[in-house]
Amino acid sequence: MSISFLKSITFASAAALVAPGAAVAADQAAVPVAATQALALPTAGSVAAIYNQYKMKPIWFRNGAPTVAATQLVQILRRSPLDGLGSGPQLADQIEAAMRSTNGNPAAVDAAEQLMSSAWVLYVQTIKRPTPGMIYQYEVLKPQGGRTDQILLGAAAAPSLEAYISSVAAVNPIYSGIRDAEWARMQAAGTMTPDPKILANLERARSIPSRGRFVLVDVASQRLFMYENGAPVDSMKVIVGDTKLPTPMIASVMYYITYNPYWNAPDHLVKGPIAAKTLAGGKKYFDSMGYQVMADWSANSATVPFESVNWKDVAAGKTHVRVRQDPGPKNFMAQLKYPFANPQDIYLHDTPEKGPFSLANRARSNGCVRLEDAQRFGRWLLGREPSPRERRPRFRFSCHAAFQSTSPT
Template sequence: MRDKQHIVSSTFGGLTAVAMILMLGFYFGALHNVALAYEAGSDLEPAAIDEIYADVGEDSIWWEPAIGLTPRGKILLNFLSQADREGLRPSDYLPSTNVMTELPASEAAQPDYDRRLTLGLLRYIAEVRDGRLAARYVDPELSDIPTPTNAADLLKAGLRTSDFGAWLEALPPQTRNYQSLREYLQRYRTLAGIEWPRLNTNENLELGSTNPAIPNIRTRLMILGDYPADDDETTDTFDDALLAAVQRFQARNGLTPDGVIGPETYAALNVSPADIATKIAINLERLRQLPKNLGSRYVIVNIPGFDLRAISDGTERLRMRVIVGQKKRRTPILNDKITGIIFRPTWTVPVRVAREDLLPKIKADVNYLATLDFRVLSSWKQGAPELDPHAVDWQSILPERLPYKFTQKSGPNNALGLVRFTLTNPYDIYLHDTPNKNLFAKTDRAFSSGCVRVADVVALASFVMESSPKWTETSIQEAMNASERQVAKLPVPVPVYITYFTATVNEVGDLNLSKDIYGRDAELMRVLGLGPGD
């Protein structure tokens, strides 16, 4: 992972002192007040700002002594004052003085004040393009950070444009998902002003039920957009229209869409619009951390959404269910690439999995090894001899002192299934098949030890091998059912992004919310100082 100070320095063109303040703030739990760190460092006159004024050839960009704010300065101040549209705080980028109405105390103070505005804009550029530093480093599993934006160079180019306002508007990500989430952020901030009393009932409600809470549930679903706005039904009977609305709400919130209002559905209905707005702001932050160009063909996995999509030239070609890492063995966030496919792979059991999962099963029944085609090697050394499992005193072995290496033969029993998609990360995380197909039917699918199990390996293999005429759906299935292991290298590696988004917008414009299965939302809220409605 790239050094934190290096990121700040390259982004601001040498703002090393500010980087140190940010670092100290992180380690002392004060990243919620990053704005103060920037303000404290704003009188350091970083080289980046000097470059900008030298490039413009003026001592002032936003002020003129006779008129105060220039037209361009007014555009800037109006724009930065609306940074909350992006889920950011305007106060992080604007000096404390009300610059729209007040001039600096003296003419001598104007250049410094002008530079403070420039520093605020530099910070805005860096954060709206790449995300905030605190958000980047709160998760130690964020292993690949795209090259940061050079905010100074970008601003110099922006100051040369004929339409500065349009240039500012183009700074945030322009993707459909980002722009749609931004619209939902404003909508839910508006809804945050509506009274949202807690639904208190322990009774499961379903089609045909009668309950005094049903009119309130109907109204709540109407406000959220799941129940028709022109329906004036007021009875306390659970009818077909309410069933459809409940199922739609459940599907949008990562719940089993059975139409029954039980504990999980009540909990989701009780999440206030203000809290949803905060969730959206967190996910806008994550979208800013993605590379600017994902490529023309790529695969993207959303961990809490339990899904995988294959995209080609902006069109979704595949969507399928996935199984991700359980909470104690989380699937990491990765920007990687698929370089090849192994048909009928073998599996070497990771040490942790061998200690925590395999050893207890062996102690319960040593025949478990033979049943699932495991081999036991005396050690992890190259050429270590194979052992007879029945000759080992398994009951006496402590997990932390387990010396053996376990490998599983290829075939239908193999934990990787019949296909493994090879990635390049150093964590041995990859996409693969599974013999446990039944788990894909579950709504919550966090069962793996970190790798991503995919529901339709034939379709995914066909997509990633599309540039190779040899690999058709038929030849892929033949390789899966052959007697020998086979390795196929991709002619062109396919980027794969393993992401963590708990708020997304689907193709028809619906807001989908997922459970924060790893607690990453809560951690981001903490370090960014976000609360309801922020």
């Protein structure tokens, strides 16, 4: 995937969800880079406590002299406004001044060492904030490793500190690709002001996994991407939620697929087009679509006779009924459903209607994601053809992939 393409992707965000230290980092974003006063780092106290508790030796200095990693940290901080740490360039100035003033003085070296570690901890906590507006179905899917002891002890134990901080700062290949391209643009233009759209992209890309198999639905480009160990291996068009019912940002895990799924119609569709068409076409229309009225929302619900439902009341919103569509040629999910746990019951699915995939704007669903080629997606998940042998609904517990959806602004 080219960097120019990565920059064209627009991810989404909403209300802030803040990890420890992130609120301070956000406040510091307003600090002018040219300010001359030293910054009081909120991480300094916890860093000093870790150094004292573990009797840590300097990690940024060797024999009283700054290491290559120290210079690398300065460079990371200079571009850190792209990561959400607006005070990074000022911290870089402080660190450079501290390194120049050590002159082999042990006390000055210790002070510079803890300044650098405090800046590094603040930086890592900034890039490990949860993405605003993202629904994390499982806590483990949030960015991990943001505690001061995790950050410092990980750095101290690394065989190569230079490689370690480079790896941490990369976040994931998509994130680093967008950031590096924007940083190169800023340097070429002689500006320290990032493009706000790029900052929004980075905010959303931060939660993308850095390795393993995962699925990324980008609502802005209306495409699904399949990744393996940080590299895209395939993609396809998708139909996503419209402006009234947009596809939300979700991070979850997909454990299984469903063959020949039932489709449970959302309430707004039941009282809208389904009720209207049923009033016009009667039981003949209702049966032709494979619909059944269910007594409740339980898995083993009984059916309700069609004649017992007042469809005028349903259309008026006075009566609410569950309408389920049986598997079959008219089922709106066709043959394959790819569910994953989330509070809004969003899932990926097949569709019998292929025409809309030729449209430029494919924001036409009620929030769920319709796949251009559900069979091909299933082959990637399962490693074989996803071929149901029966017409009845059937579950197959044999796939495992992380899922993430990102939405447009």
